[in-house]
Amino acid sequence: MGGPRFEPVRTVRAYERIVEQIEEAVETGALTPGQRLPSERDLMAQFSVSRSTVREALRVLQARGLVQSRPGDPNGAEVQPFSPAALHKSMTTLARVDELSLGELVQFRMVLDASANLLAARLRTDEQLAEMDAAIERMRRAAEVSYDEFSAADVAFHDAVARASRNKLIEISTGVVRSIVLNLIAGKIASSDDRVALMRRSIRHHEEVLDAVRAGDGPLAARLSRETMYDYYVDYVPADERPALRALLEE
Amino acid sequence: MGGPRFEPVRTVRAYERIVEQIEEAVETGALTPGQRLPSERDLMAQFSVSRSTVREALRVLQARGLVQSRPGDPNGAEVQPFSPAALHKSMTTLARVDELSLGELVQFRMVLDASANLLAARLRTDEQLAEMDAAIERMRRAAEVSYDEFSAADVAFHDAVARASRNKLIEISTGVVRSIVLNLIAGKIASSDDRVALMRRSIRHHEEVLDAVRAGDGPLAARLSRETMYDYYVDYVPADERPALRALLEE
DNA sequence: TGCAGCCTACTGGTCAGACCAGTGCACTAG
DNA sequence: CTAGTGCACTGGTCTGACCAGTAGGCTGCA
Numbered sequence: 133m134g135g136p137r138f139e140p141v142r143t144v145r146a147y148e149r150i151v152e153q154i155e156e157a158v159e160t161g162a163l164t165p166g167q168r169l170p171s172e173r174d175l176m177a178q179f180s181v182s183r184s185t186v187r188e189a190l191r192v193l194q195a196r197g198l199v200q201s202r203p204g205d206p207n208g209a210e211v212q213p214f215s216p217a218a219l220h221k222s223m224t225t226l227a228r229v230d231e232l233s234l235g236e237l238v239q240f241r242m243v244l245d246a247s248a249n250l251l252a253a254r255l256r257t258d259e260q261l262a263e264m265d266a267a268i269e270r271m272r273r274a275a276e277v278s279y280d281e282f283s284a285a286d287v288a289f290h291d292a293v294a295r296a297s298r299n300k301l302i303e304i305s306t307g308v309v310r311s312i313v314l315n316l317i318a319g320k321i322a323s324s325d326d327r328v329a330l331m332r333r334s335i336r337h338h339e340e341v342l343d344a345v346r347a348g349d350g351p352l353a354a355r356l357s358r359e360t361m362y363d364y365y366v367d368y369v370p371a372d373e374r375p376a377l378r379a380l381l382e383e
Numbered sequence: 384m385g386g387p388r389f390e391p392v393r394t395v396r397a398y399e400r401i402v403e404q405i406e407e408a409v410e411t412g413a414l415t416p417g418q419r420l421p422s423e424r425d426l427m428a429q430f431s432v433s434r435s436t437v438r439e440a441l442r443v444l445q446a447r448g449l450v451q452s453r454p455g456d457p458n459g460a461e462v463q464p465f466s467p468a469a470l471h472k473s474m475t476t477l478a479r480v481d482e483l484s485l486g487e488l489v490q491f492r493m494v495l496d497a498s499a500n501l502l503a504a505r506l507r508t509d510e511q512l513a514e515m516d517a518a519i520e521r522m523r524r525a526a527e528v529s530y531d532e533f534s535a536a537d538v539a540f541h542d543a544v545a546r547a548s549r550n551k552l553i554e555i556s557t558g559v560v561r562s563i564v565l566n567l568i569a570g571k572i573a574s575s576d577d578r579v580a581l582m583r584r585s586i587r588h589h590e591e592v593l594d595a596v597r598a599g600d601g602p603l604a605a606r607l608s609r610e611t612m613y614d615y616y617v618d619y620v621p622a623d624e625r626p627a628l629r630a631l632l633e634e
Numbered sequence: 635t636g637c638a639g640c641c642t643a644c645t646g647g648t649c650a651g652a653c654c655a656g657t658g659c660a661c662t663a664g
Numbered sequence: 665c666t667a668g669t670g671c672a673c674t675g676g677t678c679t680g681a682c683c684a685g686t687a688g689g690c691t692g693c694a
């Protein structure tokens with residue numbers, strides 16, 4: 133004992149070193165969205181590796197959503213602005229392989245949406261309030277006509293609230309989880325009559341939430357938004373998962 | 384108008400088709416963690432493509448955390464159990480590229496941790512309570528000795544709470560966001576004296592939270608956990624972001 | 635018979651060079 | 665001045681090769 137502490141060495145593949153370097157450049161801002169990488173043939177000269185190695189690195193970067201290449205493009209791969217696509221992908225995978233239940237997803241949405249409303253009640257601008265108004269008005273018009281359009285307007289409302297929370301992480305996460313939930317229940321929607329009733333009730337709920345946001349009453353907006361979501365999704369959730377959802381209503 | 388509606392065709396690369404097929408197999412359970420993929424040379428025969436194409440597909444799958452290959456392994460790539468590594472990676476990228484502020488991250492932690500506590504208060508088992516007790520005891524012993532050990536015990540406590548919430552999404556997200564936050568403030572820690580005082584106060588706060596969880600008072604546990612986290616991190620957060628954090632304390 | 639050590643047949647990682655279908659730009663013919 | 669045509673270049677794919685590493689069977693010794 134007492135000798136020098138050696139660290140286990142990790143053999144690093146060539147393409148990983150390339151990924152690291154380019155990733156570093158993007159994250160430090162040396163490469164900004166819209167800029168182009170050199171062509172693969174240039175990169176292979178710069179990194180002193182073969183084109184296959186360069187390409188494997190680019191595949192990884194592309195899977196992470198950092199760059200995007202297009203065949204025939206006389207410029208190299210384009211650095212992408214951040215998009216939640218990668219986040220969405222891994223969360224979708226999580227939902228499928230780890231068998232996330234609909235209950236867990238809805239519960240998560242209740243948590244996120246409630247906090248977005250809580251913050252929005254404090255921080256919203258008049259302009260954002262107008263957006264929410266417009267979204268609800270759009271829901272009203274759509275309710276009797278098209279479920280898809282209603283759903284889109286509903287999404288717009290929640291997006292406006294999320295933006296008003298001024299927390300990008302909340303904004304992105306709500307979007308990602310919502311799309312997974314909507315995807316899961318797509319096709320499982322109730323009968324047409326039930327659906328119209330559901331939409332009407334949902335509009336009333338959204339109006340109440342918006343009133344609370346407008347009044348600046350965060351805790352109320354949060355509570356109402358949880359109830360709104362519970363009411364809207366509870367029928368899709370298996371009975372044995374509902375108690376856990378109701379636990380969130382008691383706060 | 385009125386003719387058949389044509390969909391825009393998306394040229395799909397060969398390696399993407401391979402990714403899709405293997406991904407599908409993993410997500411439907413046809414391939415389970417621990418199982419091996421055929422070797423690259425077998426795959427290239429099965430998919431009728433060249434090895435470079437197979438390899439590019441494997442790189443993508445590996446970036447998504449679905450498989451892992453090891454050079455020299457006489458078996459093929461191994462299907463991995465889901466790990467939040469990919470989620471972690473994309474959220475870290477988000478934090479760096481999109482310049483997520485520490486304030487936003489802490490705010491998100493407050494939201495998640497509070498809801499974990501709320502649920503844990505309802506759903507915790509006695510065994511999980513014992514884990515939380517043990518973690519706090521470990522924090523007590525470590526406080527006077529090592530900040531790192533204290534921090535590890537703190538993590539153990541929050542992990543136990545997250546598990547007790549019985550929501551895998553909350554559990555994973557808290558872990559991911561926490562490690563990003565800890566990474567951001569690493570090195571920025573206050574002076575030694577302040578640090579000890581901070582740890583002592585934090586222990587007291589954790590005890591209060593645990594009491595509320597033990598008593599089954601979810602809303603109280605949630606509120607206390609928000610306060611605990613605010614108190615612990617507020618000094619690292621720029622002054623102009625603090626009001627947004629305080630907004631969460633009012634619920 | 636038992637086991638230590640070597641050998642071989644694989645693996646993944648990398649390289650080199652080639653072809654193809656696209657793309658954008660410069661040039662050319664009208 | 666413009667419409668049209670090449671051309672030079674891109675990324676996507678293929679072929680075939682070499683290397684270092686691994687595991688498991690085989691050999692030969694004790």
